[in-house]
Amino acid sequence: MGEPVLRVEDARFLTGQALFLDDRRVEGQAYAQFVRSPHAHAEINSIDAAGVAGSPGVLGVMTATDLEGDGLGAIPCSLRARNRDGSWSDPPPRPLMARDRVRHVGQVVALVVAETLEQAEDAAERIVVSYEPLPANADLTCALTADAPSVWDGAADNVCIDWEGGDRRAVDRAFASAAHVTTLDLVNNRLTAAPLEPRGAIGEYDSVSDRLTLHATAQYVHLLQQQLAEWVFRIPVERIRVIATDMGGGFGMKNFPYPEYGLVLWAARRLGRPVRWTESRSEAFLADDQARDQVTSAALAFGPDHRAVALRVETIANFGAFAGSRMPSLPTTENAASAVGVYAIPAAVSSVKCVYTHTVPIGSYRGVGRSEAVYVIERLMDKAAGELGLEPADLRRRNMISAAAMPYTTPFEWTFDSGDFAGNLDASLAAADAAGFDRRRMVSESRGRLRGLGIACYIDNSSGPGEEGADIRFEKDGSVTILVGTFSNGQGLETTFRQLVSDRLGVAFDRIEFVQGDTDQVAVGGGHGGSRSTEMGGSALHHAADRVIEKGRRVAARALEVADGDLEFVHGRFVVAGTDRYLGLLEVAALARDPAQRPKGLDESLDTHRRYVRRDASWPNGCHVCEVEVDPETGFVEIVRYTVVDDFGIVINPMIVEGMVHGGVAQGVGQALHEDLVIDRTSGQVTSGSFMDYALPKADDLCGLDVAFNEIPCRTNPIGVKGCGEAGTVGAHPAAMNAVIAALSRYGIDRLDCPATPQRVWRAIHGRGA
Numbered sequence: 001m002g003e004p005v006l007r008v009e010d011a012r013f014l015t016g017q018a019l020f021l022d023d024r025r026v027e028g029q030a031y032a033q034f035v036r037s038p039h040a041h042a043e044i045n046s047i048d049a050a051g052v053a054g055s056p057g058v059l060g061v062m063t064a065t066d067l068e069g070d071g072l073g074a075i076p077c078s079l080r081a082r083n084r085d086g087s088w089s090d091p092p093p094r095p096l097m098a099r100d101r102v103r104h105v106g107q108v109v110a111l112v113v114a115e116t117l118e119q120a121e122d123a124a125e126r127i128v129v130s131y132e133p134l135p136a137n138a139d140l141t142c143a144l145t146a147d148a149p150s151v152w153d154g155a156a157d158n159v160c161i162d163w164e165g166g167d168r169r170a171v172d173r174a175f176a177s178a179a180h181v182t183t184l185d186l187v188n189n190r191l192t193a194a195p196l197e198p199r200g201a202i203g204e205y206d207s208v209s210d211r212l213t214l215h216a217t218a219q220y221v222h223l224l225q226q227q228l229a230e231w232v233f234r235i236p237v238e239r240i241r242v243i244a245t246d247m248g249g250g251f252g253m254k255n256f257p258y259p260e261y262g263l264v265l266w267a268a269r270r271l272g273r274p275v276r277w278t279e280s281r282s283e284a285f286l287a288d289d290q291a292r293d294q295v296t297s298a299a300l301a302f303g304p305d306h307r308a309v310a311l312r313v314e315t316i317a318n319f320g321a322f323a324g325s326r327m328p329s330l331p332t333t334e335n336a337a338s339a340v341g342v343y344a345i346p347a348a349v350s351s352v353k354c355v356y357t358h359t360v361p362i363g364s365y366r367g368v369g370r371s372e373a374v375y376v377i378e379r380l381m382d383k384a385a386g387e388l389g390l391e392p393a394d395l396r397r398r399n400m401i402s403a404a405a406m407p408y409t410t411p412f413e414w415t416f417d418s419g420d421f422a423g424n425l426d427a428s429l430a431a432a433d434a435a436g437f438d439r440r441r442m443v444s445e446s447r448g449r450l451r452g453l454g455i456a457c458y459i460d461n462s463s464g465p466g467e468e469g470a471d472i473r474f475e476k477d478g479s480v481t482i483l484v485g486t487f488s489n490g491q492g493l494e495t496t497f498r499q500l501v502s503d504r505l506g507v508a509f510d511r512i513e514f515v516q517g518d519t520d521q522v523a524v525g526g527g528h529g530g531s532r533s534t535e536m537g538g539s540a541l542h543h544a545a546d547r548v549i550e551k552g553r554r555v556a557a558r559a560l561e562v563a564d565g566d567l568e569f570v571h572g573r574f575v576v577a578g579t580d581r582y583l584g585l586l587e588v589a590a591l592a593r594d595p596a597q598r599p600k601g602l603d604e605s606l607d608t609h610r611r612y613v614r615r616d617a618s619w620p621n622g623c624h625v626c627e628v629e630v631d632p633e634t635g636f637v638e639i640v641r642y643t644v645v646d647d648f649g650i651v652i653n654p655m656i657v658e659g660m661v662h663g664g665v666a667q668g669v670g671q672a673l674h675e676d677l678v679i680d681r682t683s684g685q686v687t688s689g690s691f692m693d694y695a696l697p698k699a700d701d702l703c704g705l706d707v708a709f710n711e712i713p714c715r716t717n718p719i720g721v722k723g724c725g726e727a728g729t730v731g732a733h734p735a736a737m738n739a740v741i742a743a744l745s746r747y748g749i750d751r752l753d754c755p756a757t758p759q760r761v762w763r764a765i766h767g768r769g770a
Contacts, residue, residue, distance in 0.1 A: 188296070320360050484540065
């Protein structure tokens with residue numbers, strides 16, 4: 001524990017031995033191709049596949065009519081939210097295919113299966129779909145106007161959820177007597193996850209057992225299994241097996257069920273053949289759940305001592321055409337979890353309208369909910385500091401929740417269990433040499449550049465299901481197998497979990513095998529997402545290891561002919577206290593398989609399954625300091641220094657955690673400076689639908705990162721960890737934007753929408769509007 005052990009999974013990744021979905025070949029597999037709507041909103045008059053019938057290699061053409069004939073259902077929104085009037089939201093389910101009407105560009109209207117991919121693609125192009133285009137509601141800012149086209153008949157005003165949290169009356173009283181109020185309008189730009197490996201699936205059907213098997217690029221195999229069984233196929237859950245192997249990135253976008261997964265399985269059952277689908281990059285821009293896309297008006301009230309007394313946040317959040325599986329909680333309660341940031345703000349209210357538009361659905365993406373919230377409060381803090389004539393760091397320090405105040409309950413009734421926010425701020429400023437910034441700024445100005453320093457203090461939380469399972473099994477060859485229901489798709493969990501078990505049980509690291517992502521092998525699982533994998537899976541393994549030791553102690557005591565209480569477990573050995581007599585854990589595991597050696601009433605082996613049920617989330621937190629140079633002649637922004645101090649509780653593997661921070665910072669900077677998924681407001685067409693138009697951050701867009709840890713153990717889980725997966729993204733977005741705006745402050749600029757592209761920055765500098 002605490003050592004930078006090299007990632008064991010990297011050996012297969014670096015040598016081409018990883019098993020990604022596209023590496024898997026199933027005998028007799030056919031190929032699926034989807035016909036997708038070119039319209040954001042249209043009636044489907046007819047689907048004519050006559051030109052495809054009898055085409056070489058074509059095995060079948062399927063539409064929504066066939067789906068209904070086979071009795072398949074739709075993907076539900078599995079969470080509901082309470083509206084401010086006390087009613088519950090009730091979003092319509094997401095159909096696997098459109099039947100009468102399409103509601104976003106890219107929605108599936110037909111499925112073709114053929115012997116080869118080329119034959120499937122050719123057949124799909126020759127299917128003729130007759131549409132009656134309808135007016136589209138593709139502009140979030142206009143979705144609530146009286147004349148906006150409705151996405152759903154049951155939501156004529158396009159409002160899916162009208163939520164409010166906090167205490168509005170207390171906020172109104174505080175604002176009425178405030179000495180100063182800072183207001184700010186913000187846009188959280190629409191993004192797409194764009195993982196290196198697109199989505200895909202292989203469906204198989206065994207007619208003998210009447211069982212379906214899905215191989216998918218899914219981060220959450222148990223939820224996918226449950227929803228496909230219960231809602232789509234309406235069969236017992238044990239009749240569907242879901243398998244996920246190595247994955248080239250997910251970032252939350254691959255968390256939840258998609259229509260294509262059910263369709264591939266259905267086609268396999270219908271045709272009696274394995275069917276595979278691999279998403280093209282152009283499909284990904286139209287079919288993958290997208291992210292963010294919110295507009296917010298916020299205000300922060302201060303007393304005469306410059307302490308914040310109240311926060312008011314009003315947000316319109318885009319849901320796209322459908323409410324995703326767990327979307328109702330993300331812009332509402334998840335956002336409120338981080339809304340006050342790390343600050344002791346006594347009163348707060350957040351109101352959110354989640355609206356439908358004729359666009360690709362919005363879903364999970366790294367830091368969802370918390371990233372948007374921290375961006376708002378950190379931009380407010382910077383703007384308020386300028387208005388009050390204070391240094392941004394000083395205003396933050398004055399308003400921070402103190403370490404002595406922990407545990408601290410926010411106005412939204414979330415409780416932070418631990419943290420030293422001021423310590424993070426001071427350590428990051430020192431490491432960033434903030435005291436030397438003015439000198440560096442003058443050097444930049446001598447070269448005709450502007451220089452800005454941005455600070456962002458963040459609070460994240462580990463969200464998602466509060467239960468996780470883990471197994472520890474002792475094999476006859478002396479190895480140990482650990483099975484965990486979370487899912488590693490780049491986080492290094494194979495290494496981290498081995499470290500944890502090796503440290504707790506004293507088993508050699510290289511004698512431990514790791515199993516994940518298979519619903520047949522791993523009985524239960526909460527999947528990956530919400531920065532909870534190590535907290536949840538690690539805690540489940542910790543409890544399982546404790547049970548192994550408890551059972552092993554009884555076997556060892558019988559073999560050594562001593563009382564259970566006479567044994568100590570030290571470095572993988574059961575030692576008779578005060579003597580040199582002992583038995584190793586693996587020896588005890590072998591004895592436990594022998595009925596003659598097993599104490600009465602003990603299980604057949606030391607194999608153990610345990611579930612961990614979480615009481616409260618963990619709260620990772622920290623401070624980012626970003627320095628940028630801006631060329632006023634071109635608007636180009638360059639990140640020249642970047643410093644992070646994070647509190648992730650007990651850090652099991654600092655090298656892996658630092659790598660997670662690096663990746664998160666890259667994606668936060670991507671939102672701040674580069675990425676923007678642009679949709680035409682009238683037609684609903686995605687106009688930045690390729691990497692020619694959608695700019696991802698590159699390695700040379702970042703500088704070297706200085707990352708340090710302030711380890712304050714978490715009090716809400718037995719291993720003391722706090723989730724680290726999304727924190728880099730949550731902190732980087734506001735830090736980078738604060739740095740850019742600080743650099744532009746000489747021009748009187750205190751607001752700039754993301755992304756801060758060269759064009760947008762240049763226009764702001766030259767008074768052409770941002």
